[in-house]
Amino acid sequence: MHTLKGIDFLEKYGQFVKDRATIECEYASKLRRLVKSYQPKKKDEDDYQFTSCKAFKALMNEVNDLAGQHELVAEDLQANVIKELTALVKDLKEERKKQLQEGLRLSQSLQAQIEALQRAKKAYDKAYKEAEKAIEGFQKADADFNLSRAEVEKQRSNMSHKTQACDSAKNEYAQQLQRTNELQRQHFRSGLPEVFRQLQELDEKRIKNIKNFIKASVHIERNVFPIINKCLDGILKAADIINEKEDTMLVIEKYKSGFQPPEDFPFEDLSKSGGGSDSGSANNINNIAMSGKLKDGGYTVKGTITGKSMKKRTGLFHIFGSRG
Template identity: 90%
Template sequence: MATITDNMNWGTELWDQYDTLSIHTMKGIDFLEKYGHFVRDRATIESEYAYKLRRLVKNYQPKKKDEDDYQFTSCQAFKALMNEINDLAGQHEVVAEDLQANVIKELTALVKDLREERKKQLQEGQRLSQALQTQIETLQRAKKAYDKAFKEAEKAIEGFQKADADFNLSRAEVEKTRANMSHKTQACDQAKNEYAVQLQQTNQLQRQHFRSGLPEVFRQLQELDEKRIKNIKNFIRGSVDIERGVFPIINKCLDGILKAADIINEKEDTLLVIEKYKSGFLPPEDFPFEDLSKGGSDSGSANNINNIQVGGKLKDGGYTVKGTITGKALKKRAGIFNIFGSRGLTEVCMAIKNAAIADGKEDLSDLPPNQRRKKLIQKLEELRGKVSQETAAKEGLMKMKGVYEANPALGDPRTIESQLNECSHRLEKLQQDVVRYQGFLDDVVKNIQSGNQNNSIAGSPRLLNGGSRSHRNSGGSAAEEDSLSRSASDSSVTNPTMNHNKRISAPGTPQLNHGPESGLGTSHTSLHHVDSDQDQYDGNNADPESEYYEADLLAPIGVCKALYPFEATSEGSIPMGQDEELHLIELDQGDGWTRVRRMDGDGEEGFVPTSYIETSVFKT
């Protein structure tokens, strides 16, 4: 690469390349403008990239319905990653904005200035060149005049010499040629002088043109081109500085993504899955072996086999717990006891389902035990937070009331009374809710603990597998029986605030709709005869046309406690003493009666008024 010195410049080295330099500077400015378009498109790409990153983050933000899944560490890491990507998009926006403000704007202004400066210098060069060209043309005309005058002078001198040597010419003719010679010689001298002057002026202008005038124009063009090249360098450096300026934040975003990856813990997520989906139920016990040779009948064995209810999810590795009443059982009961009157099975099922939904919103009894415990704890935390807020608000109102009472000029204390009353009412309601939900929580914790300690028939949900076995032969769908079973188990809520220590008057006894006129035709003991023990069979075939049918003994769906003594006065009802505990067989179906069975003795079974008992349903 040649060494550039101050003596080597366009004015001296390229004195004869005016047109070439004009084209070169034009190409240089076009190149600068092209670079500006590149930076502008680069800024547009950065802006579009930032927009698409933000849109990507927005599209993958968790939906409200999926927020529960974001308690897992992998989901939390993904959410943190999206936040960092959103910040990363902001840095690309910064790059686009800085390129637009600090590079493209200045570059556009520079291109405009360079074009104007180039045009000005080229016009100056054209003016100088035109002046020199004009002078050269003047010189050429002077030279032609001198050349013509010189030739005419020579011809005149030659004619005078011939005339002077010719003795035949008169003296007057000789003087005439002398005068012509003198005139031509004088005109030649004048043309010569004019030519000398024009030559001197032309040489002087030419020296000035090529030594100062045009070199100055070329120097200006050289500076213009060097300025263009230098600014391209500065613009490139500036673009790099803009990008480097956001690198620290980009690196922080990338570090944040790495930290998000580090919080992922597969063991913790595994425990969260257990905590989230654990039902609290115990696994089913082993199926007992039925030795038919030791007595009994095929029918009894078949009944025990039917006691095993395998849900439809067994193929997928699940085991569905069933129990209590099926659609067939409900329909049969309606035909026998006339409890449901003219209502059909569909209407009854909808009523039970609606009751279950309503109760589920209150005590969450439609959830498995462990999930119910978690939801109740969350509800209690929420209620206690509200209690704290209302307590603080009440204390503030009390202080304000005291200030008003001490200084009536500040305000009327009576204006605070209504607010205090409302606050007290809300606080009292919240405290009642806390007590109620605490009772729900204590109940479910007690059931979970008892279920973990005793894998008993009364406490384990697996006992429900044996409930209402006869429906297996009725063709009822698994989905229907599961819905009815769950609805029946959720439709009763224990009243934890009832005082059992006070002996108060029993409520009115509801009208018994399943008395003798309904076709029951049996006493409270006859039910026991029909619903014989689940492992025995009396061998009597039931008449298919009869209003009675021999049903398998229904498994209890809960327990109940007598709040008041009751004397059986109607067919199908059984007496009970105060505080007596009984098995709950079927819930109140809307007629005010509940079907129960004694825990001891012969297992007497019948109906008691629902208002006389306090029920506790096994959680499924």
């Protein structure tokens, strides 16, 4: 029956939508996993003062929201299409079963009537043959002058009896024939057509609903477009946070503190009192003034090339040696 194939098709379409929703779900969960795996680690939190890192974090939030929209598609497909479709399939199957049972009932009653007709015809056939035989027997007896009148009367009576029985059987057959033809006409002109009309209605309902489900699915997909667009706008906005001057200035500030230009080495004239510096002092003061500021732990005004301060100076050379 087409209705069954039709319901199979509806179920197939439902499975298609389910599979589609699953794909959306998997896509979303992959996006979420992606975002999770790129979240800054505790130890890298310091880097997130840079605009590029801030932008990346904002971008990931938007991708997370994007994932949410695909989850929403899956949820809406489930709630607005798959659920309704499943209910419709159940209804259609029940309604179809009911109509098929009605069809079967009608057919069985017609079949029973036809069988009654067949029995009546058989009885008529049998009665007709017996009547013919009785007529023949009477005619034979009537023509045989050697037979007794009683015997002839017996044959006439038999003929009359069988002929009556045949008429009665013919009558019964005629009645059954009329009843059968009436039922058959009713069956094929209204009973069966009504069942088919109902099945056709179910089919129309099913097909109309497939159409609606397809359209609803598209609307569900389209509904998230504005938000997806907003997420993409959000990513563009995140990109616009990025300020290369600001980020590099941050690095410069960070390293500047360690890279205070050192003062000149002072001239240590041993012929002067105590081995102190002379001309150097003036230079040193100039130097400090030019570099603008003194950091804690930085250089003192008086530096010598000997001892600890020498080691401090060379410290900054190492930056070029590491991880070359």
